[in-house]
Amino acid sequence: MSHSDVALGGHHAPAMEPSPFAIPAIKLAMWLFIISDIMTFAACLVAYGFLRNATPNWPRPYHSSTIISVLVMTVILVTSSLIMLMAVRAARAGDRAAAFRWTMVTYAAGLLFVILHIREWFGMIGQGVTLTKNPWGTGLFGGAYFSVTGMELLHVIAALIALLVIGFGYKRGRYGAAHIENCHLFWQFINIVWMFVVPLVYLMDIAS
Amino acid sequence: MSTAAEQGGLGKYIVVYICMLAITGIEVVIASSNPGGAHLLPIMLILAFAGALLGVLFFMGLAAEKRSLIIGVAVFTLFVLATINYGWTDSFRVLMGAPYAK
Numbered sequence: 001m002s003h004s005d006v007a008l009g010g011h012h013a014p015a016m017e018p019s020p021f022a023i024p025a026i027k028l029a030m031w032l033f034i035i036s037d038i039m040t041f042a043a044c045l046v047a048y049g050f051l052r053n054a055t056p057n058w059p060r061p062y063h064s065s066t067i068i069s070v071l072v073m074t075v076i077l078v079t080s081s082l083i084m085l086m087a088v089r090a091a092r093a094g095d096r097a098a099a100f101r102w103t104m105v106t107y108a109a110g111l112l113f114v115i116l117h118i119r120e121w122f123g124m125i126g127q128g129v130t131l132t133k134n135p136w137g138t139g140l141f142g143g144a145y146f147s148v149t150g151m152e153l154l155h156v157i158a159a160l161i162a163l164l165v166i167g168f169g170y171k172r173g174r175y176g177a178a179h180i181e182n183c184h185l186f187w188q189f190i191n192i193v194w195m196f197v198v199p200l201v202y203l204m205d206i207a208s
Numbered sequence: 209m210s211t212a213a214e215q216g217g218l219g220k221y222i223v224v225y226i227c228m229l230a231i232t233g234i235e236v237v238i239a240s241s242n243p244g245g246a247h248l249l250p251i252m253l254i255l256a257f258a259g260a261l262l263g264v265l266f267f268m269g270l271a272a273e274k275r276s277l278i279i280g281v282a283v284f285t286l287f288v289l290a291t292i293n294y295g296w297t298d299s300f301r302v303l304m305g306a307p308y309a310k
Contacts, residue, residue, distance in 0.1 A: 022273075022274040022276075022277075023273065023274070023277060031277065031281065035281060035284050035285070038284075038285055038288060039288050039292075042288055042289060042292050043292060046292050046293065060243065060244060064240075067236060067240065071232065071233075071236060074229070074232045075229060078225060078228050078229055078232075079225070081225075081263070081267050082218075082221060082222070082225045082267075085218075085221055085267060086218070185268055188263060188264075188267045188268045189268070191263060191267070192259075192260045192263040192264060192268075195228070195231075195232070195256050195259040195260050195263065196256045196260065198232065198235065198256075199235050199239070199252035199253070199255065199256050200252065200253075200256070203235055203236060203239035203248075203252060204239065204248060204249065204252060206239050206240060206243040206244075207243065208243040208244055
């Protein structure tokens with residue numbers, strides 16, 4: 001037995017210690033990234049809540065048209081999560097064509113979400129909301145609103161780029177099912193964050 | 209996501225999907241019928257956590273993972289949420305204009 005064999009634990013022993021979580025390293029890395037991102041979003045949402053709570057006369061600018069738009073965006077995002085799940089199942093079953101197809105459908109849904117989100121932003125900007133001022137008084141509202149929703153939008157755009165790169169890479173055989181699954185985890189995470197953004201940012205401030 | 213879960217149909221996931229949409233629907237109904245209500249925040253947070261829990265356990269497949277990963281994610285997330293909520297009391301102090309405690 002050579003010195004390297006001894007170091008690796010002999011011919012029949014595993015070369016490395018098994019993962020404590022029994023998942024591949026690439027998936028563990030994504031989980032660790034998601035856990036760290038939870039901290040980012042939690043900080044953003046708590047900061048938003050802090051400002052809202054500590055500011056008298058916080059505006060309630062959302063009318064039924066905005067709420068309907070947000071509801072449609074939620075349906076699109078949750079549906080895309082289900083579709084992405086189908087992409088993972090197809091990828092794990094080795095069906096590259098179906099996995100690519102479902103990944104691209106998820107991409108299209110995500111793109112629609114981004115378009116609606118930007119439309120929502122333009123609606124707010126059209127009402128005179130900027131980072132530092134708004135027509136309803138307290139100047140903190142615009143900054144808080146654009147920060148939280150902008151962080152979500154930034155994540156969706158990043159995930160769309162990842163879906164495109166990994167989707168086409170998977171189709172060409174450059175990437176495997178594990179990569180599709182990692183994209184899936186990130187996409188689901190974005191969906192979960194949106195489940196908090198909707199009630200805390202929009203529904204708490206419906207115009208009476 | 210476990211292999212066993214993949215072999216099954218989509219039924220479980222469709223139920224989760226419907227539940228997540230229903231939770232959002234309930235949130236909208238509650239918030240619209242009682243805008244600016246005093247107890248709106250805890251209700252919204254409970255519903256959001258319920259939806260997020262469904263998403264993490266089933267859509268992200270955490271329920272099918274090894275227990276050590278579930279505990280690791282849960283402990284870290286709860287720790288972050290618990291510590292980050294330290295600031296709430298201070299936001300009330302700012303609102304009331306009360307001085308710092310001596």
